[in-house]
Amino acid sequence: MNGQEESTIAAVSSGSGAAAVAVIRVSGPRAGEAVRALAGRLPPPRRASLARLVDPRSGEGLDSALVLWFPGPASATGEDMAEFQVHGGRAVVAAVLAALFALPGVRPAERGEFSRRAFLNGRMSLAEAEGLADLIAAETAQQRRQALAHAFGHLADRVEGWRAALVRGMALIEAGIDFAEEDDVPAEARALARPGLEALLAELDTALADRRGAMVRDGATIAIAGRPNAGKSSLMNALAARDVAIVSDEPGTTRDVLEVALDLDGHKAILIDTAGLREAAGAVEAEGIRRARARIEAADLVLWVHDGSDSEALAIEVTPPPEAGLWLVVNKSDLAGGPMTMPAAARTFAVSARTGDGLDGLTAALAGFVTARAGGAEHPALIRERQRGAVAEAAGHLRQGLAGWEMLSDELIAEELRLAARALGRVTGAIDVEDLLDVVFREFCIGK
Numbered sequence: 001m002n003g004q005e006e007s008t009i010a011a012v013s014s015g016s017g018a019a020a021v022a023v024i025r026v027s028g029p030r031a032g033e034a035v036r037a038l039a040g041r042l043p044p045p046r047r048a049s050l051a052r053l054v055d056p057r058s059g060e061g062l063d064s065a066l067v068l069w070f071p072g073p074a075s076a077t078g079e080d081m082a083e084f085q086v087h088g089g090r091a092v093v094a095a096v097l098a099a100l101f102a103l104p105g106v107r108p109a110e111r112g113e114f115s116r117r118a119f120l121n122g123r124m125s126l127a128e129a130e131g132l133a134d135l136i137a138a139e140t141a142q143q144r145r146q147a148l149a150h151a152f153g154h155l156a157d158r159v160e161g162w163r164a165a166l167v168r169g170m171a172l173i174e175a176g177i178d179f180a181e182e183d184d185v186p187a188e189a190r191a192l193a194r195p196g197l198e199a200l201l202a203e204l205d206t207a208l209a210d211r212r213g214a215m216v217r218d219g220a221t222i223a224i225a226g227r228p229n230a231g232k233s234s235l236m237n238a239l240a241a242r243d244v245a246i247v248s249d250e251p252g253t254t255r256d257v258l259e260v261a262l263d264l265d266g267h268k269a270i271l272i273d274t275a276g277l278r279e280a281a282g283a284v285e286a287e288g289i290r291r292a293r294a295r296i297e298a299a300d301l302v303l304w305v306h307d308g309s310d311s312e313a314l315a316i317e318v319t320p321p322p323e324a325g326l327w328l329v330v331n332k333s334d335l336a337g338g339p340m341t342m343p344a345a346a347r348t349f350a351v352s353a354r355t356g357d358g359l360d361g362l363t364a365a366l367a368g369f370v371t372a373r374a375g376g377a378e379h380p381a382l383i384r385e386r387q388r389g390a391v392a393e394a395a396g397h398l399r400q401g402l403a404g405w406e407m408l409s410d411e412l413i414a415e416e417l418r419l420a421a422r423a424l425g426r427v428t429g430a431i432d433v434e435d436l437l438d439v440v441f442r443e444f445c446i447g448k
């Protein structure tokens with residue numbers, strides 16, 4: 001055990017700001033002593049007990065609180081843990097924390113330190129810890145579902161299955177190595193290993209190709225593009241039902257890229273308003289247009305907004321990436337213009353950002369788009385770049401081994417499989433953990 005595990009940590013886990021109740025959690029070898037010092041006794045394990053809390057330094061009463069005692073190792077962190085559920089006023093929380101930190105061996109928890117200890121004590125894998133972080137950050141139902149699956153082992157279980165398949169392959173090939181003296185055995189053992197490894201590589205490639213996980217977590221991006229004054233900012237405000245962007249009849253009003261998060265049927269989307277595209281009048285507008293183009297080129301869906309009252313011919317002046325959607329939104333339907341010839345390729349919507357006409361249909365279509373892109377019966381395996389990188393590395397080694405099947409020795413093939421298994425081990429934190437801990441737990445809040 002290193003020095004860190006021996007310290008006892010405490011923090012408020014229920015968020016900052018005044019609330020009816022605040023939860024203060026304590027974890028480590030001194031957690032039991034801390035309860036005795038403040039509550040006067042150790043209540044029965046895992047039962048809420050009402051106790052008067054006092055500051056052991058002065059004997060001053062601090063609160064009447066619910067106290068819970070979770071003896072290790074059957075606790076969330078695997079250590080002795082305690083909880084004080086106190087009245088949520090800032091001064092109450094501050095006084096209880098101050099009394100705790102005055103006890104020998106008790107110090108403030110660092111960001112994510114409870115979860116880090118849970119990981120180090122084998123209570124959860126790194127992939128599950130990442131799921132928990134996402135669960136706490138989840139804003140939409142779909143994000144919650146995906147994060148919950150990961151917090152309870154979805155990716156960890158899949159990685160374990162992949163590792164087991166590699167180990168089976170290695171065992172067969174190593175059996176061949178052991179029997180190398182006897183003529184046919186190696187070739188036969190290898191032949192047995194191959195189909196399983198090929199199936200595994202196909203599975204890894206499928207998981208790597210599936211980008212829904214990141215899309216659910218970060219939200220699909222929907223960029224609003226068009227000529228100046230088409231009503232892009234008005235559309236953004238109408239769809240967001242908030243006054244996010246400045247609207248004016250001056251062409252070239254919007255320069256900065258503006259973003260607003262939408263919840264479309266439980267799916268997160270990020271709506272992006274951009275500068276109108278034209279020959280810029282000055283350096284600032286030119287920079288705005290450059291930024292607009294960069295975001296349009298990276299969007300999952302582009303809405304080309306056209307001013308339907310404009311006599312100018314309709315032309316879509318952007319080329320989003322091939323996998324992105326491109327829809328045409330003809331705005332200002334309240335200013336009846338003449339009949340228009342629509343470009344055949346795009347889905348077209350007639351709306352008025354001013355009166356709200358047609359916006360329900362557009363919103364429903366956007367929800368359909370996001371659901372189709374991010375939804376699906378089964379949760380995706382990979383969400384984060386960290387996970388993707390490790391699995392890509394594993395797939396690379398496996399591919400290498402399979403490609404060299406006829407040329408490489410048993411030892412070299414087994415080595416590629418070992419490297420692949422090692423890379424997978426980094427997903428769950430079974431392997432090479434030290435350098436990963438800070439990356440994973442840094443994003444947690446204090447008290448988690």
Ligand SMILES: Nc1nc2c(c(=O)[nH]1)N(C=O)[C@@H](CNc1ccc(C(=O)N[C@@H](CCC(=O)O)C(=O)O)cc1)CN2
Nearest residue numbers: 013023025046068070073074075076077083085123448
């Ligand atoms: N008040 C409170 N609510 C909370 C938490 C908390 O710590 N405190 N949690 C904080 O994350 C979550 C619940 N997570 C928990 C996970 C494990 C254990 C636990 O004691 N596990 C033991 C015993 C399980 C059992 O009784 O079946 C174990 O796994 O061995 C407790 C909470 C959400 N709600």
Ligand SMILES: Nc1nc2c(ncn2[C@@H]2O[C@H](COP(=O)(O)OP(=O)(O)OP(=O)(O)O)[C@@H](O)[C@H]2O)c(=O)[nH]1
Nearest residue numbers: 228229230231232233234248252253254276353354
């Ligand atoms: N009648 C009518 N006017 C609209 C509608 N939508 C926007 N407008 C008006 O059109 C003008 C331009 O609107 P904006 O939303 O600022 O247009 P924009 O495309 O963001 O313009 P830039 O930021 O300059 O590129 C404003 O005067 C709006 O009030 C609409 O549906 N009907």
Ligand SMILES: [Mg+2]
Nearest residue numbers: 232233253254
């Ligand atoms: Mg604008």
